[in-house]
Amino acid sequence: MILEIDNVELYFKVKRILNGVYLKTETGKITGILGSNGCGKSCLLKIIFGSLKPKYKFVRIDSKPILKPLYQTKLVAYLPQHHFVPNSMRIKTAFKLFKVSWNNFIADFESFSIFKNVSFNKLSGGERRLIETYIILKSDKKIILLDEPFSHLAPLHIEKVKALISKEKQHKIIIITDHMYRHIIDTSDNIYLIKGGHTKLINDLTELEDYKYLSSGTIN
């Protein structure tokens, strides 16, 4: 499956956030989106998901235009930047709802076995983020959108999530954004930088310095 998005124009009142966006990705690839605070990374993910309606956008799957919001096609799962599972929901209910195996989860994250019957508001921010990221990543959707999956996670959990992302990509399209740029660089097959409302495909990592996303000398 090939997913393309272009001709995106997003305004909030008269403030132009995105224009001249082009992004292309396919099954088996992880696409990283980088950019400074407020450049439009989260908005772009919401536009792809379909929950934010810009002035213009053009989404194609395998060259066919998709006119309805992508979330209505059942092809996509989206991890927003903020908690999305209701506080009162029990962990086991969320796994059931997303049709994700609790036993497989515990095999990877043994220390979480105590949480099966606990509700989400009893978890720490990092524990909650890990579970939310896991159920989105392992859901049976072909397109996975991850907004800041590494924030609040401990280093060992970040490494496990990176390994899971790399495993899941074999049969999924994964688009990911995070300020932990080294993890994005490690994990991604393609990287786009959003700058001045445009996406720029990064061919050489030193371009991240040239475009002033990173200070010079960071890459080498």
Ligand SMILES: Nc1ncnc2c1ncn2[C@@H]1O[C@H](COP(=O)(O)OP(=O)(O)OP(=O)(O)O)[C@@H](O)[C@H]1O
């Ligand atoms: N609902 C809204 N109303 C008005 N402006 C908004 C709204 N949502 C986002 N914006 C503005 O759009 C711009 C892009 O926001 P977005 O959340 O996509 O940034 P981001 O690149 O994800 O930033 P960060 O890395 O800080 O999370 C910001 O300037 C933000 O203030």
